[in-house]
Structure formats: structure tokens, C-alpha cells
Amino acid sequence: MGLSLRREQFSKLPGWADDTPSHAFAAFRRSAAHAMHNRPYRTGSLGLSHQDFQPSFAAALAVNAADSGYLSPSQAREFFETWFRPVALCPDDGRGFVTGYYEPDVTVGYRAESGYRFPFLRKPDSLVKVPDPDNPPPGIPEGYAFMIDDGGKPACCPDRAEIENGAFDGHDLEIAWAESRADVFFAHVQGCARLRFPDGQVRRITYAGKSGHPFTGIGRLLVERGEIAAETVSMAAIRDWLAVEPERADRLMRENRSYIFFLEAEVDDERLGPVAAAKVPLEPGRSLAVDRHIHSFGTPIFVSAPELADFDHARPFARLMIAQDTGTAIVGPARGDLFAGSGAAAGATAGSIKAKAEFVVLAPAGSEIARRAGHE
Numbered sequence: 001m002g003l004s005l006r007r008e009q010f011s012k013l014p015g016w017a018d019d020t021p022s023h024a025f026a027a028f029r030r031s032a033a034h035a036m037h038n039r040p041y042r043t044g045s046l047g048l049s050h051q052d053f054q055p056s057f058a059a060a061l062a063v064n065a066a067d068s069g070y071l072s073p074s075q076a077r078e079f080f081e082t083w084f085r086p087v088a089l090c091p092d093d094g095r096g097f098v099t100g101y102y103e104p105d106v107t108v109g110y111r112a113e114s115g116y117r118f119p120f121l122r123k124p125d126s127l128v129k130v131p132d133p134d135n136p137p138p139g140i141p142e143g144y145a146f147m148i149d150d151g152g153k154p155a156c157c158p159d160r161a162e163i164e165n166g167a168f169d170g171h172d173l174e175i176a177w178a179e180s181r182a183d184v185f186f187a188h189v190q191g192c193a194r195l196r197f198p199d200g201q202v203r204r205i206t207y208a209g210k211s212g213h214p215f216t217g218i219g220r221l222l223v224e225r226g227e228i229a230a231e232t233v234s235m236a237a238i239r240d241w242l243a244v245e246p247e248r249a250d251r252l253m254r255e256n257r258s259y260i261f262f263l264e265a266e267v268d269d270e271r272l273g274p275v276a277a278a279k280v281p282l283e284p285g286r287s288l289a290v291d292r293h294i295h296s297f298g299t300p301i302f303v304s305a306p307e308l309a310d311f312d313h314a315r316p317f318a319r320l321m322i323a324q325d326t327g328t329a330i331v332g333p334a335r336g337d338l339f340a341g342s343g344a345a346a347g348a349t350a351g352s353i354k355a356k357a358e359f360v361v362l363a364p365a366g367s368e369i370a371r372r373a374g375h376e
Contacts, residue, residue: 002092003333007374008360010081015304015318024320025076027283031298031324032057034279041297048296052367056083080300084362085375089333096334098305100353103273103342104193106183108176116177118184123208123261124171126150127157144212157211159257175205175264182242185253188260192274194342205262206274213257215328221255235351273339276325284341285311288321294333299323300362303336308355334359
């Protein structure tokens with residue numbers, strides 16, 4: 001798909017002056033710390049490199065923020081206007097689109113007892129990445145990202161149905177057990193969850209790997225089969241259908257053969273989301289999942305979606321987001337997934353997000369992208 005760039009001005013961006021980007025700055029600063037102190041982010045095909053970001057990363061880390069770690073909205077806006085230049089992404093097909101995701105809150109047990117029957121699994125030791133998905137070993141379909149490697153003998157990982165029927169029983173992979181298979185399924189779709197145990201302990205699980213089988217959205221299947229109208233399909237509507245049709249629910253969920261394995265993590269800050277692909281905690285309402293082949297993590301992107309309500313205000317959605325995650329369904333330069341936060345309320349928000357959107361990348365001042373768009 002072709003892409004053109006269009007120069008924009010902050011003063012003319014609809015919604016820019018009304019946004020309060022304090023939390024966007026905090027998210028950007030976390031990415032800056034990771035890139036400068038740990039490992040630079042990989043450059044996406046758009047061309048924004050670590051070298052381009054270094055001055056703004058250093059400036060963000062040098063800012064003397066308040067004890068809370070957040071700048072005032074005007075200070076945060078001034079920071080981005082100083083160090084970046086707005087460049088609209090214009091795909092040839094004219095389409096930009098956003099959806100939403102969140103971190104589910106799931107009540108779980110330590111053992112398979114008292115109604116807790118459906119496990120969250122750790123990644124098997126034998127599950128490894130396929131070295132070259134475009135040229136996989138014999139027996140592994142093209143495009144598979146993961147496979148089972150048993151002493152040099154590669155094989156496809158069991159799919160969802162096989163795993164739920166016991167393919168990994170006895171491997172000691174169970175992290176915790178949920179009361180509902182749907183709770184496990186939706187945690188797989190989101191790639192993360194917060195687990196709440198009966199004794200009050202709260203732990204987090206995040207993505208560690210997947211079976212390698214293709215992802216199939218069950219919402220799309222329900223629409224195609226006339227079970228849910230296209231204009232009303234949402235996460236809540238899908239959950240309601242699964243609850244009303246329990247005998248068919250398991251069969252439907254197993255049509256999504258992709259299965260997610262998790263690793264355990266602490267909940268260091270209840271307000272923040274899990275550590276995601278950019279290796280920093282997600283900022284609710286400010287972290288954005290993007291196509292990592294195109295975008296570099298840490299990139300500020302102003303997303304405007306006139307048909308979508310803002311998370312916190314009675315106005316159309318127009319807010320600065322930071323590219324800090326990715327997903328297999330997020331493909332294209334103007335495609336994003338908005339992180340809505342953790343828990344049921346965030347889930348209700350995320351599940352209703354499906355909207356056309358415009359993406360304006362904030363390109364570092366002096367970068368080639370900024371120059372190509374006519375800045376400086």
C-alpha cells in the first residue's frame with residue numbers, strides 16, 4: 001500500500017489545543033529511558049530512527065518534572081511542539097482505523113478446584129520462534145512464528161482445541177485457573193490480564209508466545225453467520241452471546257486456533273498497564289499499539305477520530321498517543337489499537353472502539369520524514 005506525507009501545523013490540528021498531554025509525556029519519557037539506558041528501538045520502515053529521537057529522548061529525561069512525574073498540560077504541549085513536527089500519514093486507500101484493547105481483571109484460583117477449571121498456561125520450554133517464518137523448516141507452514149522443537153525435530157504446536165483437550169497436561173505449565181473459559185479466551189485476545197486470587201494477591205500475566213496457528217476473530221464469524229448484527233457487534237455483545245450459547249461457545253472459540261502462553265509479572269503500579277512490546281508499562285489512554293514493521297516504538301502519534309468519543313471528555317477523540325505496543329491484527333501505517341486501561345470499565349470502553357481515524361506522526365525536528373513533508 002502506498003503512503004504519502006502531508007505537512008501539518010500544530011496550530012491547525014483539530015483538537016490539539018484541547019488535548020491534555022501530560023500522561024503522553026510521561027509515557028514518552030518511559031520509552032526514552034528504555035531506549036537511552038537499555039536498548040534502542042528498531043527502526044520501522046517509515047524511517048524514524050533512534051538517532052532521530054536521541055535529542056528529544058535526552059530532553060525528556062532532562063526535564064525536571066513534578067514529584068508525580070507529570071508535566072502540566074501546557075508544559076507537555078510545549079515540549080512536543082519544541083522537539084517535533086507534525087506529519088499526517090495519508091495512505092493511498094484513504095483509510096485510517098482504530099480499535100481498542102485493555103487488560104482484563106480475572107478472578108482466579110491457585111488450583112483446579114472450587115469451580116476454577118480453566119488454566120492460564122506458561123510457555124512450554126520446547127516452544128521456540130521459527131527462525132525464518134517465510135522459509136520455515138519442513139513440516140511448519142509458511143508464516144508460522146512459533147513451533148515446537150523436540151531435540152531438533154520441529155513440529156507444529158498443538159492448536160487451541162488440542163491444548164484445551166490436554167495436549168500439555170502434566171507439563172506443569174499452569175499459572176492459575178479461571179472460572180470461565182471465556183475469561184481465558186478474552187485474556188488471550190488482549191494478550192494480558194490481571195489475576196486476582198482469593199487471598200487478595202494480585203498478579204499480572206503478559207504475553208510470552210503463541211501456538212503459531214492463525215488468529216480468527218470470533219466477532220467476525222458471528223456477524224458472517226447472522227448471530228450478531230454488524231452494527232451492534234462489540235466485546236460485550238460477544239460475551240453475552242457466549243454466555244447464552246454455552247454449548248456452541250466452546251466450539252466457536254476453538255475456531256480461533258491461535259493460543260497464547262503467558263509469563264508472570266508483578267503489579268508495580270496499579271494505575272499502569274502491563275509491560276508490552278516496547279518494554280515499558282502501558283499508559284492508560286495514551287499508549288498505542290501499531291504496526292511495528294512501519295512505526296518505531298516511542299513515536300508520538302496524534303490520533304483524531306471524529307466519530308469516536310474521547311475517553312475522559314464530552315468531545316470527539318483527538319489525543320496524543322505514544323507507540324508502545326503491537327499486535328498481529330494491527331497492519332498498516334494508519335492502523336492502531338488504543339490501550340484503554342485495566343478492568344471492567346476499561347473493557348467496556350475498549351470493546352466499543354471501532355472508528356475511522358487520522359494519524360499525524362510527530363516526527364523529530366530535523367528528521368528526514370519532517371524534511372520530506374516540507375518542514376524546515
